[in-house]
Amino acid sequence: MKMLKCSIAAAVAFGAMTVSTFAQDVTLRFHQMLPPQATIPAKAIKPWAEKVMSESGGRIKVEQFDAMALGGKPPELYDQAKDGAVDLIWTVIGYTPGRFPTTEAFELPFMMTTGEATSRALQEYCEKNCMDEFSDVKVIAWHAHGPGLIHSKDPVNTLEDMNGLKIRGGSRVINQMLEKLGATPVGMPVPAVSEALSKGVITATTIPWEVTPALKVSELVKNHTTFSGKNGLYTQTFVVAMNKASYDALPDDLKKVIDDNSGMETAAFFGRVMDEGDTAGKAIAEKLGNNIIVLDEAETQRWKDAAEPLIEGWEAEMDGKGKDGKALVEEARSLVDKYSGNM
Incomplete structure (x- = not known):
């Protein structure tokens, strides 16, 4: 009887442990x-x-x-x-x-x-x-x-080529940037880009190389505009x-x-x-023989100058929210430099 009680107790303990384990x-x-x-x-x-x-x-x-x-x-x-x-x-x-x-x-x-x-x-x-x-x-x-770069049906070789361009932007700030650069931004989530390009709702899009294969962007457009220097247009x-x-x-x-x-x-x-x-996505565009444009330093600087008022405006907007906008921008730049090393 004593042995039976011990066995029952052991079985109950094992059962509790098993339930506890499965419960987790x-x-x-x-x-x-x-x-x-x-x-x-x-x-x-x-x-x-x-x-x-x-x-x-x-x-x-x-x-x-x-x-x-x-x-x-x-x-x-x-x-x-x-x-x-x-x-x-x-x-x-x-x-x-x-x-x-x-x-x-x-x-x-x-x-x-x-x-x-x-x-x-x-x-x-x-x-x-x-x-x-x-x-x-x-x-x-x-x-x-x-x-981030510009993928377009017609080539974008200069800042003037952005005038009136219907281009997908992926966020509030990026849309504001596109406006400063002269384009007409069309906001939409990235899964909608392929259909929008196919139907002519947009004639260009801002996305990184990385997502172009899944969206077939390099098949839908033949021009891709990038910039000189270590800093990309946006992220x-x-x-x-x-x-x-x-x-x-x-x-x-x-x-x-x-x-x-x-x-x-x-x-x-x-x-x-x-x-x-990005490396894989760019390789697909190259294999297709697409036109990959790298704007030189002088032209890239024109884009930087055109976009600068957006940065100043964002800093003022943050100030209005009780944050130090200029300090946030400076901190972001400092951290990017820190982790980018000697690029």
Whole structure:
């Protein structure tokens, strides 16, 4: 009888341990806007998810949902994470204009260098300056893409070629920049670019090389305009974010897995993946025999001069929000220089 009681007690204890272990297993749903073959879902999100699953010993499962498979539109992704409709998202910060103003310093003209260096700079900057704007989610990382450029049906060789050009812009600041350069900006999320080019809604678009293969942009246009010097025309900023309640519900050891895959090195990884995607995207355009234009230093300076009032205006706008706009721009530039080294 004594042995039977011990056996029952052991069985109950084992059962409790098993239930407890299974109770700590979790499935996280990761939602984003691009098709699965695009650079970020294939080369960044998928490896990140696999690393999290491996380091959790299989106790975290990440299910990846691409191309808005769970519904909604790209500008709704951040709120899907905030509200708990999904657990994790990757999105363009600028898809919700004015909501995260402090991050916009990195979208200003000729601020960025490479995806990786600018992502490191953005991560450090946001950890210091942007936490209040993202307080309703658990931020995994902020990052940026490589040098933004102009892809157009007709060649853009000079600043004058921008006059009246119907061109897609991906954020409030980028649209304002395009206006300063003489163009007519048309705002839209990146998944809409291919159809808009095909139907003539736009005749040009601003995106990095990295995303052109997934959108077939090099087949839809034959001209690509880039700039001299180390700074690209623009970048867009992105966030990988997690629902706070989903994170808070994890046991401490699984929180550590998420934490270990958050922050500076994760930001750098996403930026580096986009740099590598730029190389691949440009190679496709070259193979197609497209016209790749590199504006010389004098012409590039004309574009910088034309865009300068936007920077001054943004600084004044931030001052009106109680932030030191000039200090934010100077800090962003300093951090980009810091992480860009001797480029």
